[in-house]
Amino acid sequence: MRLGMIIDYAHGFDETAELLPDYEAAGLRLVAVPEAYSFDAVSQLGYLAARSRTIELASAILPVYSRTPALLAMTAAGLDHLSGGRFTLGIGASGPQVVEGFHGVPYDAPLGRTREVIEICRRVWRREPLRHEGKHFRIPLAKTEGTGLGKPLKLINHPVRDRIPIAVAALGPGNVAMTVEIADAWQPLFFHRERYRAAWGEALDLGYSRRDPALGTLDIMLQVPVAVGEPTGEILAPVRRQLALYIGGMGARRKNFYNELARRYGYAVEAKEIQELYLAGRRQDAARAVPDELVRGVSLVGDPDQLRSQVADLAAAGVTTLLLDPLATEPAKRVDDVATVAGLLPPSRSPGVR
DSSP states (O other), X not given: OEEEEEOOSSSOHHHHHHTHHHHHHHTOOEEEEOOSSSSOHHHHHHHHHHHOSSOEEEESOEESSSSOHHHHHHHHHHHHHHTTSOEEEEEEOOOHHHHHHTSOSOOOOHHHHHHHHHHHHHHHHTTOOOOEEOSSOEESOOTTSTTSOOOOOOOSSOOSOSSOOEEEEOOSHHHHHHHHHHOSEEOOBSOXXXXXXXXXXXXXXXXXXXXXXXXXXXXXXXXXXXXXXXXXXXXXXXXXXXXXXXXXXXSBTTBOXXXXXXXXXXXXXXXXXXXXXXXXXXXXXXXXXXXXXXXXHTOEEESHHHHHXXXXXXXXXXXXXXXXXXXXXXXXXXXXXXXXXXTTOOSSOOOOOO
């Protein structure tokens, strides 16, 4: 199991960059930078590539709607070059409120677009003249569109690797099945270590039945909040607030992937209540409505013995990379908590989620 850390896009980037040597000494092997509708992740990843020599880097995630497939491939190749082959391209569909509300493009066919983006990226990295005739992307553009002067081109530079790992953030059963089938890694959010099969069991089985063995073991890159200490209400409060935000307000009333996930976990009544309270502006009440079992099930919080058991459960579920989100407010405590978790990791990789 590999130890990584997610850097909050809203705050904490500068602090984490300065402490990168301390985190690395504590056992950190990967840093992932998200991108929502804040600062872009690419510039920050380039900065981290220049500030480090061995820590791996990943995007978590770049939306497939806001950049063309070729630009995603070029960006990944550039970051992989700057980092000496340490980059993983994390992509995802985001959601309609961000894609249509901030980027101004239609949120259509997220699975089909993601599949074609992956195909195109891998073709670019192999430096093949880029031709793609898909349902969602046609490259070069047809002569009946535009000027008619487009022609197949190949990447000018030679990438460090012709197969940069691709991770997909997926929650819905169809998206998870596709991710397991064709991607190098899966980035789930709010992975409940006791109920994940209820949400994704059939999708995981279907994806694995279609997976090409040449892809190798699927890397399960799990973003998870972590704190070493007694799991008090105060420590767990940020997790509770985040769950309330995502289940209640991260999406429209009838289109909220996180609310749907909570329902598949078996919290249908609670998910409805959380959403009603949150959309009514009663955010504190929405947070109080989040079940304790859900808060604890998606977190790594406790003393070292409790954490060891929780990490073992994740390893048994097939998680291969932990993207920690330290809950401690003091920088030194955050580094110490990462070191504690590093000392609890199992020595070998799991075979993948089943």
